[in-house]
Amino acid sequence: xxxxxxxADVLITLFFFIIVVSLFPLGVGPEMNILRxxxxxxxxxxxxxxxxxxxxxxxxxDYMDGTLEQLLIAPxxxxxxxxxxxISHWLVSGLPLVLMAxxxxxxxxxxxxxxxxxxxxxxxxxxxxxxxGAIGAALTLGVRGGGVLVSLLVLPLYIPxxxxxxxxxxxxxxxxxxxxxxxxxxxxxxxxxVFAPWAAAASLRISME
Amino acid sequence: xxxxxxxxxxxMGGYGLYVWGSYLATFICxxxxxLMVKRSARTLRQQLSLTKESILRERKDEATS
Amino acid sequence: MSINWYKYAAPSSFYFLAGxxxxxxxxxxxxxxxxxxxxxxxxxxxxxxxxxxYRIIFIHVPAAWMSMFLYVVMAFWxxxxxxxxxxxxxxxxxxxxxxxxxxxxxxxxxxxxxxxPMWGTWWVWDARLTSELILLFLYIGFMSLQxxxxxxxxxxxxxxxIALVGVVNIPIIYFSVQWWNTLHQGASVSVMQxxxxxxxxxxxxxxxxxxxxxxxxxxxxxRARNIILERESHTSWVAELRGTTR
Numbered sequence: 231x232x233x234x235x236x237x238a239d240v241l242i243t244l245f246f247f248i249i250v251v252s253l254f255p256l257g258v259g260p261e262m263n264i265l266r267x268x269x270x271x272x273x274x275x276x277x278x279x280x281x282x283x284x285x286x287x288x289x290x291x292d293y294m295d296g297t298l299e300q301l302l303i304a305p306x307x308x309x310x311x312x313x314x315x316x317i318s319h320w321l322v323s324g325l326p327l328v329l330m331a332x333x334x335x336x337x338x339x340x341x342x343x344x345x346x347x348x349x350x351x352x353x354x355x356x357x358x359x360x361x362x363g364a365i366g367a368a369l370t371l372g373v374r375g376g377g378v379l380v381s382l383l384v385l386p387l388y389i390p391x392x393x394x395x396x397x398x399x400x401x402x403x404x405x406x407x408x409x410x411x412x413x414x415x416x417x418x419x420x421x422x423x424v425f426a427p428w429a430a431a432a433s434l435r436i437s438m439e
Numbered sequence: 440x441x442x443x444x445x446x447x448x449x450x451m452g453g454y455g456l457y458v459w460g461s462y463l464a465t466f467i468c469x470x471x472x473x474l475m476v477k478r479s480a481r482t483l484r485q486q487l488s489l490t491k492e493s494i495l496r497e498r499k500d501e502a503t504s
Numbered sequence: 505m506s507i508n509w510y511k512y513a514a515p516s517s518f519y520f521l522a523g524x525x526x527x528x529x530x531x532x533x534x535x536x537x538x539x540x541x542x543x544x545x546x547x548x549x550x551x552x553x554x555x556x557x558y559r560i561i562f563i564h565v566p567a568a569w570m571s572m573f574l575y576v577v578m579a580f581w582x583x584x585x586x587x588x589x590x591x592x593x594x595x596x597x598x599x600x601x602x603x604x605x606x607x608x609x610x611x612x613x614x615x616x617x618x619x620x621p622m623w624g625t626w627w628v629w630d631a632r633l634t635s636e637l638i639l640l641f642l643y644i645g646f647m648s649l650q651x652x653x654x655x656x657x658x659x660x661x662x663x664x665x666i667a668l669v670g671v672v673n674i675p676i677i678y679f680s681v682q683w684w685n686t687l688h689q690g691a692s693v694s695v696m697q698x699x700x701x702x703x704x705x706x707x708x709x710x711x712x713x714x715x716x717x718x719x720x721x722x723x724x725x726x727r728a729r730n731i732i733l734e735r736e737s738h739t740s741w742v743a744e745l746r747g748t749t750r
Contacts, residue, residue: 365669369662382648383666387673388640390680397684418676426598429669436661441546448545452556457621461560461614465567469719472606476726483733489745 236322239284243323244330247280251334262339269338270348270399277352278388281299281359284323285384286377288315288367289434302438312434315428316357316364324356340403347402354415355395361419362387362424368433391418515732516741522725529722536715543708551705558705560618565709566716568611568632571639572674574720575606576579578646582664594660595735597667598650601730603641603720611636631685635678643669653733656735 254272255265292298301311331352332345340348366384368375398411442448453457544562551558578600584595615633616626627633646667653659736742 362669365665369649369665370652373649375652378650379648382641383645386638386645386677387669389638390673390676393680393684414680425672429665433662433665436658436665439658439661441550451559452550454621454631454636457557457617458559460615461563464613464617465563465610468606468610472603472723476723476730480726480733482729487733487737487742487746502574 239287239322240326243280243283246283247276247327247330248334250276250279252337253339257336266340267401269340270344270396270403272338273331273334273348274352274355274392274396274399277331277356278359278385278392280327280364281323281356282381282384284319285363285367285380286370288319288364289371290367290376292369293438298434299438300309308434309427309431310347312368312431313362316348316360316427316430318363320357323354324360328352328356330436340399344399344403346412347408348399351398351411351415354412354419355391358415358419358422359388359390361422362431365426365428365433368430368437370435371434391415394418505553507619513590513592515595515736516739519591519729519732519736522529522729526722526725526729529718533715533718533722536711536718540712540715541710543704543711545741548704548708549702551702554622557618557621558679560614561705562708564611564614564618566713567607567614568636569713570716570720571604571608571611571636574600574607575639575642575667575674576671578604579664579667582660582667586661586664586668591657591660591735592732594664596724596728597663599731600648601643601647602727603724605640605647607716607720608636608640608643612640629685631678631682634681634685635674638677638681639674642674646670 247385251272254268258264258268265291289298292301302308304311328349332349335345335348363380363384366380366387369383370379373379398408398415401408401411449455449459540562544559548559550556578597581593581600582597584590585592585597604659614634615636620626646663649666650659650663652664733742
């Protein structure tokens with residue numbers, strides 16, 4: 231049952247990602263030079279949106295069937311449980327995008343090196359999306375219009391990740407160094423790994439009061 | 440004096456549209472905010488059936504206390 | 505003279521205190537506004553580079569300062585409310601948000617109307633403009649979250665979390681936008697390159713900043729009073745106001 235739900239989530243997120251990325255050439259035109267230039271941004275924005283898509287379900291299923299209340303009073307620290315939730319969210323809606331991105335990148339005629347950088351930047355960046363997104367998901371738990379609200383709360387906070395993630399790919403496409411981008415993305419990952427589970431756990435407690 | 444005439448003042452050295460466009464929009468925003476806050480204060484008082492007298496009494500209470 | 509600050513930490517006392525303070529700040533705001541506009545339009549000379557269009561900065565700069573400052577103040581009070589469970593500070597944060605968002609909007613709007621004659625375009629993806637836009641998004645996120653939650657205490661606390669996360673992120677966002685901007689040196693424009701501002705210009709701007717301050721305080725107190733009255737509508741002191749228990 232759980233596995234099937236997961237499978238459906240993976241497929242929905244993945245197809246959303248593919249569709250959004252494939253829509254852009256139809257809107258912008260099939261000019262390869264333009265597509266190559268916008269590819270990093272398009273792929274990254276699509277990844278942000280796709281990973282946000284399933285944030286609403288991160289806690290809400292457990293919230294509705296009452297498991298969440300039990301988790302709150304469970305002896306194990308809440309932030310560890312939240313961290314587990316974050317990791318499973320990433321496995322469902324982050325990792326598939328990372329694996330799919332190079333194939334979509336080929337559609338945009340990215341060079342082999344740029345494809346590698348894209349995949350690596352998504353690999354470091356998408357966990358941050360799950361980590362920060364979980365705070366928004368916890369805050370909007372059980373709130374009317376929660377799905378749209380999550381995007382309003384979380385998207386502005388995603389901006390630095392978008393900038394450095396897409397920036398790394400652009401830099402490699404332009405033949406520039408991209409080490410700094412990766413170090414910063416890595417730093418963001420570490421910082422959010424420390425603080426986000428804690429903030430999300432606090433948010434959960436507020437929402438469950 | 441910087442301005443020779445009122446039309447000179449409104450013209451703003453050719454930038455009238457931009458200068459007055461900025462000031463007008465700001466003015467509308469600020470007045471709009473004040474009106475909105477005032478209106479919600481009024482409806483709130485009505486809902487709580489706070490009359491003019493009770494507001495006056497509030498002032499008097501404060502003065503005596 | 506010692507003032508009993510704890511007395512004013514109770515929403516009811518603050519309600520009366522704010523009622524007494526509002527006229528004071530309103531008068532100050534009007535005085536500073538008139539003085540600032542007078543200096544701005546009749547004393548400050550024409551800028552030799554920007555002509556008369558620079559007079560937009562008399563509202564643009566105060567609005568931009570207030571927009572950023574109010575966010576920090578809002579996050580501070582929201583954080584205090586979260587940490588010490590003081591209702592009044594949370595209400596204060598809620599009262600600040602719309603005014604902060606309004607100033608952010610004014611800063612963006614006046615920036616565009618200044619940019620059009622100066623740069624020939626309404627909008628550039630300059631680091632400052634972009635950060636200001638993101639700040640507006642953060643304000644809107646805070647307000648929509650609070651508006652969507654029915655239970656006021658939960659709304660206070662949830663708003664506090666998002667305000668604090670936002671305040672931690674603002675330097676990161678600003679830094680990353682700046683980096684992004686220097687990376688994409690498209691339309692290279694230097695914002696506000698003013699080597700030496702005439703004294704009258706500077707004075708006019710500072711007086712307008714004071715006017716914006718006083719206005720913000722007055723309107724925030726007004727809104728805080730509304731919020732207090734709304735939240736405390738079933739308490740005895742409100743009933744006393746109504747005159748039923750007399």
